[in-house]
Amino acid sequence: MVNISIDGRKIKAKEGSTIFxxxxxxxxxxxxxxxxxxxxxxxxxxxxxxxxxxNGSWQLATSCTTPVEQGMEVRVNSEAAKEARKAAAALLYYKHPETEAVREAARKAGIETPLREGESHDCILCGLCVRACNEIVGVDALTFNDRGRNREIDEPSIQFNPNTCIGCGSCAFACPTGYVKMEQDGDRRIIWEKVFKMTPCNVCGRYFAPEDQLRYISRTSGVPFSNLTTCTNCR
Ligand code: SF4
Ligand code: FES
Structure with a gap:
């Protein structure tokens, strides 16, 4: 454990944990x-x-990525920290003024967000979909495009690989803006414009999971496919 203080309050924090x-x-x-x-x-x-x-002077840092250190002093509610968060929210709002998750973040930071016509669901390049796909599902169907010289500033840079996607929908659940759309229509699920065949539950008949997802689970776990075709409600 390490001793740190946040806004003057002392806490013993676990080594390896973050300020957040x-x-x-x-x-x-x-x-x-x-x-x-x-x-x-x-x-x-x-x-x-x-x-x-x-080293004796106050610096700005992202709390979600900065590990705690013995003796660390942190200010969350100083004017400089609040201004930095407001500037980050303002930049996002400038780029995505009709995306509700961004508008909400801007409002919380004290920025006025006048009502506009319409609503959009922009990709803000937060990377949650990529990390959910890679770290939780483990199929690497999403990657960041090259963020280099030739990328248009507002162009979403998430690359979708239809050959590895299993249609699980983790990216759609993780996406905070609604950019990743998942539609379900009877025995079909459409995500990233790829159509997946859904599997009916062998008890209630409800379509509950893409066949590709169940085959992937079967392959990686060794459980026979036929043992995976019962939905969670009927198990
Ligand atoms: S698609 Fe959604 S989750 Fe993925 S980077 Fe864009 S905003 Fe984030
Ligand atoms: S940089 Fe920490 S939440 Fe986005």
Missing amino acids: DAARELNIPIPTLCFHPDLSAFGGCRLCTVEVKT
């Missing part, structure tokens, strides 16, 4: 958008910025 984890222990709220507790941190949105005292 420690603040949560103290019930000090910090906004996030690209963070999920079950996924590795990415540090993309900067909405979780705080101040950390480093």
Whole structure:
């Protein structure tokens, strides 16, 4: 354990944990958008910025990616930290003014978000879909495109690989903006424009999972496919 202080409150934090984890222990709220507790941190949105005292001077740092250190001093609610979070929210809002998750983050940061016609579901490149696919499902169907010179600023840069996707929908559940659409229509599920054949439950007949997903689970777990065709309600 290491001793740190956040906004003047002392806490013993677990080694290897982050400032964000420690603040949560103290019930000090910090906004996030690209963070999920079950996924590795990415540090993309900067909405979780705080101040950390480093070599005697206060520096800005993203709390979701910064590990705690013995003797660390952190300020979450200083004017500089709040201004940095507001600037991060303002930048996102400038780029995606009609995306509700962004508007909400901006409002929480104290930015006025006048009502506009319509609503969009932009990709904000938070990477949650990519990490959910890679780290939870383990199929690597999503990757970031090259973020280099030739990329258009507003062009979503998530690359979808239809050959490895199993249609599980984890990316759609993880996406905070609604950019990843998953539609279900009877025995079909459509995601990233790929159509998946759904499997009916052998008890109630409800279509409950894509066949590709069940075959993937069967292959990786060794459980026969025929043992996987009962939905969770009927098990
Ligand atoms: S598609 Fe959604 S989850 Fe994936 S990077 Fe874009 S906003 Fe984030
Ligand atoms: S939540 Fe920490 S950088 Fe996005």
